Amino acid sequence: xxxxxxxxxxxxxxxxxxxxxxxxxxxxxxxxxxxxxxxxxxxxxxxxxxxxxxxxxxxxxxxxxxxxxxxxxxxxxxxxxxxxxxxxxxxxxxxxxxxxxxxxxxxxxxxxxxxxxxxxxxxxxxxxxxxxxxxxxx
Amino acid sequence: xxxxxxxxxxxxxxxxxxxxxxxxxxxxxxxxxxxxxxxxxxxxxxxxxxxxxxxxxxxxxxxxxxxxxxxxxxxxxxxxxxxxxxxxxxxxxxxxxxxxxxxxxxxxxxxxxxxxxxxxxxxxxxxxxxxxxxxxxx
DNA sequence: GGACCCATGCAGATCACGCGACAAGCCGAT
DNA sequence: ATCGGCTTGTCGCGTGATCTGCATGGGTCC
Numbered sequence: 371x372x373x374x375x376x377x378x379x380x381x382x383x384x385x386x387x388x389x390x391x392x393x394x395x396x397x398x399x400x401x402x403x404x405x406x407x408x409x410x411x412x413x414x415x416x417x418x419x420x421x422x423x424x425x426x427x428x429x430x431x432x433x434x435x436x437x438x439x440x441x442x443x444x445x446x447x448x449x450x451x452x453x454x455x456x457x458x459x460x461x462x463x464x465x466x467x468x469x470x471x472x473x474x475x476x477x478x479x480x481x482x483x484x485x486x487x488x489x490x491x492x493x494x495x496x497x498x499x500x501x502x503x504x505x506x507x508x
Numbered sequence: 509x510x511x512x513x514x515x516x517x518x519x520x521x522x523x524x525x526x527x528x529x530x531x532x533x534x535x536x537x538x539x540x541x542x543x544x545x546x547x548x549x550x551x552x553x554x555x556x557x558x559x560x561x562x563x564x565x566x567x568x569x570x571x572x573x574x575x576x577x578x579x580x581x582x583x584x585x586x587x588x589x590x591x592x593x594x595x596x597x598x599x600x601x602x603x604x605x606x607x608x609x610x611x612x613x614x615x616x617x618x619x620x621x622x623x624x625x626x627x628x629x630x631x632x633x634x635x636x637x638x639x640x641x642x643x644x645x646x
Numbered sequence: 647g648g649a650c651c652c653a654t655g656c657a658g659a660t661c662a663c664g665c666g667a668c669a670a671g672c673c674g675a676t
Numbered sequence: 677a678t679c680g681g682c683t684t685g686t687c688g689c690g691t692g693a694t695c696t697g698c699a700t701g702g703g704t705c706c
Contacts, residue, residue, distance in 0.1 A: 371509075371510070371511055371512075371588070371592055371595045371596070371597075372509075372596055372597060372598065372599070373509055373597060373598055374509075374694090374695065374696095375695075375696075376695075376696085378598055381615055382615075385614060385615065397650085397651065397652090398651075398652070399650095399651080406608045408696080408697060408698085409698095410697065410698050410699075411696070411697055411698085413651090413652060413653070413654090414653085414654080414697090416652075416653095417652075417653060417654080420652090420653095427651090427652060427653090428651085428652085428704080428705095429650090429651055429652045429653085429702085429703050429704050429705090430649095430650065430651060430652085430703065430704025430705045430706090431648095431649065431650045431651070431704065431705040431706060432650080432651090432704090432705065432706080433650075433651050433652070433703095433704070433705080434651075434652090435652090446615075446618065450509070454509050457509045458509070458510055459509075459510060459511060460510065460511055460516055461510070470544050476523060476638050476639065476641060477519055477520075477523065477584075477638065479641065480584065480633050480638065483629075484626065484629045484630060484633070487625060487626070487629050488622065488625070488626055488629075491621075491622045491625050491626075492622060495618050495622075500614050500615065500618065501614065503614060503617065512662065512663085513662080513663070514662080514663080535682090535683065535684085536683080536684070537683085546663090546664060546665080548664075548665055548666070549663075549664055549665080551683095551684065551685075551686090552664095552685090552686085554684080554685090555684080555685060555686075558684090558685090565683090565684060565685085566671090566672080566683085566684080567670075567671045567672055567682090567683055567684045567685080568670095568671055568672020568673055568681095568682070568683060568684080569672060569673040569674070569681070569682045569683070570672080570673065570674090570682085570683085571671085571672065571673085571682080571683050571684065572683075572684085573684085
């Protein structure tokens with residue numbers, strides 16, 4: 371009942387890029403240093419985020435990572451799901467056949483309902499709002 | 509981002525007892541058979557539920573497991589937390605010092621808020637309502 | 647050509663899961 | 677009263693998956 375540290379790192383990385391302003395390009399090494407993430411671990415995370423279409427990467431000198439969209443169009447849900455995979459409270463939620471009781475299972479509805487609330491909550495949290503919340507003009 | 513199978517088994521066991529009626533006493537072997545739970549695994553789960561005060565157990569012949577309270581006074585949250593421990597979406601939620609950014613962390617509030625919603629949702633789901641939802645008069 | 651940066655494969659550690667065995671307690675029969 | 681059987685409580689072990697982290701290799705720009 372906990373998100374993985376990978377997902378936590380991913381959120382921090384996106385947050386850092388969002389703070390940088392429009393383009394928000396930065397090498398993974400700097401992100402890792404600023405956000406206290408193991409550098410070689412961040413590389414894999416960024417790769418997954420790139421596949422998911424959340425960030426864009428460019429290799430070579432002056433390369434780096436940048437947001438694929440504006441912060442307000444990126445929410446927590448897709449970042450987490452890009453790393454941890456789809457959120458499933460219980461395995462019977464996406465695959466009803468996983469439960470032996472089939473349609474007779476009384477808890478199935480509760481799992482689905484709770485999961486939907488959770489997903490909805492995470493989906494509403496976009497990074498634009500996050501930045502605004504505590505404006506770090508520093 | 510998933511509850512453990514232990515918690516799922518625990519919920520099923522409670523549900524089975526709640527279906528039995530008022531007293532709802534049953535040996536773990538029967539619960540295990542009916543709800544498709546590994547018998548030796550269920551023993552450990554029942555033990556934890558007993559410590560948490562959700563069920564009462566009596567040893568010896570004609571012993572078994574029974575609910576400590578009425579189904580409507582038992583909710584999903586305490587069953588899950590009795591098994592998996594407190595629900596923590598991220599480790600920084602219960603222990604703010606776990607996060608390096610301290611009070612400056614923009615996501616901390618989101619984690620807390622989302623977790624509270626989740627906890628509230630699970631806390632509202634009591635087994636009395638679950639039974640009523642799809643009345644299995646069979 | 648050289649420096650820089652992302653991408654990928656690989657090992658260690660942790661944890662959930664399930665099993666088994668022994669101990670402790672209770673009831674009923676003798 | 678004693679014995680035997682039944683049921684839960686507790687503990688440790690092995691396996692498998694998964695998270696975590698590192699090192700190496702491939703690609704790009706100056």
